[in-house]
Amino acid sequence: MPKLLFVCTGNTCRSPMARFLLEKMLSQNKDLNKKWEIDSAGIAAFPGGKASDNAVRVLGEEGIDLTGHLSKQVDGDLIKDVDIILTMTINHKDMLLDNFPEAKGKVYTLKEFAGQAENPDVSDPFGQSLEIYRQTRDEIKKYLQKIMGKLNYYNSEEGIEGMVENNIKRGDIDMKIAIGSDHAGYEMKQEIIKLLDELGYDVSDMGTDSDESVDYPDFAYKVASGVASGEYDRGLLVCGTGIGMSIAANKVEGVRAALCHDVFSARAARNHNNANVLALGSRVIGIGLAKEIVKTWLEAGFDGDRHERRVNKITRIERGEY
Numbered sequence: 001m002p003k004l005l006f007v008c009t010g011n012t013c014r015s016p017m018a019r020f021l022l023e024k025m026l027s028q029n030k031d032l033n034k035k036w037e038i039d040s041a042g043i044a045a046f047p048g049g050k051a052s053d054n055a056v057r058v059l060g061e062e063g064i065d066l067t068g069h070l071s072k073q074v075d076g077d078l079i080k081d082v083d084i085i086l087t088m089t090i091n092h093k094d095m096l097l098d099n100f101p102e103a104k105g106k107v108y109t110l111k112e113f114a115g116q117a118e119n120p121d122v123s124d125p126f127g128q129s130l131e132i133y134r135q136t137r138d139e140i141k142k143y144l145q146k147i148m149g150k151l152n153y154y155n156s157e158e159g160i161e162g163m164v165e166n167n168i169k170r171g172d173i174d175m176k177i178a179i180g181s182d183h184a185g186y187e188m189k190q191e192i193i194k195l196l197d198e199l200g201y202d203v204s205d206m207g208t209d210s211d212e213s214v215d216y217p218d219f220a221y222k223v224a225s226g227v228a229s230g231e232y233d234r235g236l237l238v239c240g241t242g243i244g245m246s247i248a249a250n251k252v253e254g255v256r257a258a259l260c261h262d263v264f265s266a267r268a269a270r271n272h273n274n275a276n277v278l279a280l281g282s283r284v285i286g287i288g289l290a291k292e293i294v295k296t297w298l299e300a301g302f303d304g305d306r307h308e309r310r311v312n313k314i315t316r317i318e319r320g321e322y
C-alpha cells in the first residue's frame, strides 16, 4: 500500500489535522479504488506530545477524535519508507530536502501538490484562537479535496512525477477555467468557450458579453485575480492582440500570463514557465490555430526541476524578495 506523510513543524496541529481529515475523506469516498496509508510527523517535534487542544476541538467538530495522536520527529527511516511527503510550508519542504536529499522527487507542499503553486503555505495556527484553527482546518480540507483524484491515479512505476504529470492533463482533475475578453476578443472567446464545453472542461465566462467597446484591463483583472486566489486553476484572455491582456494580467501577483500565437510556445509556456494564464490576439491569428493553442496549453504539464527554480525566482521578484 502506498504511503503518504504530512509534515509540519511540531506535529501537533497542521500535519495531524491533515492526516486525520484525509483518512476520513478517503474512507468516505467510494470512487477511490486505491488505498493509502497516511502518517504525519514534524521537523521539530517533541516525541510523544499530544495534539494541541484547539486542533482536537476543531477536528471534534468534524467527528474526528484526535486525542490519541502522539507527535513524532521526521527521520531518515520515515522518509525512506514513504511514497509522497506533503509539507505545510515551503520552508518545511526546503528543510526536509536539506536534511534528507534522498527525499527529492517526492516532497511537495500540500498546496502545490493540489495545483496551487502561488502562496504555497498553510500558516501555523499554534497558540492562536479556535477560529484561526477552524480556518486552518478548512484551508487544509479544501486542498485535500483537490488531491483526492491525484491519489487515485498514483502509479508506483511512474512514481510521483508521473502522477503529477498525468493529473494536470484534462480529465484527470476538474480543472476550473476562467475566460475573459474585451470587445475585440469577444467572438473568439465565444468560439473557445464552445470548444471547452465540447472537451468537457469546467469554464466560467467573466465577460465581456458583446462586441461593444470596453476596456481590456477590467476583464484581465477579473480572470487574473480569480486564478491568483485559487478559485480558478487557469485563465484564458482574448483581446485584439493579446498584448494588453497579458500586460494587465501579469500585474496580478501569482499570475504568469503567456501571450502565445503558435503551438510550440503554448506548450513551452506550460512546460517551462508554468503559465497559469494564456493570452490570445483575435486580430493576429484565426480561430483554428487559436483552438489548437488552447488545447495544447491546457493539456501540457509543468516540467519542474530547473524550470521550477527559475519560476521561483520570478515569484521572488514579484514579491520584492529578490
Ligand SMILES: O=C[C@H](O)[C@H](O)[C@H](O)COP(=O)(O)O
Pocket: 182, 184, 185, 213, 216, 239, 240, 241, 242, 243, 244, 245
Ligand atoms: O492590447 C489591447 C488589445 O489589443 C485591444 O483589444 C485593442 O487595443 C482594442 O482596440 P480598439 O479599441 O481600437 O478596438
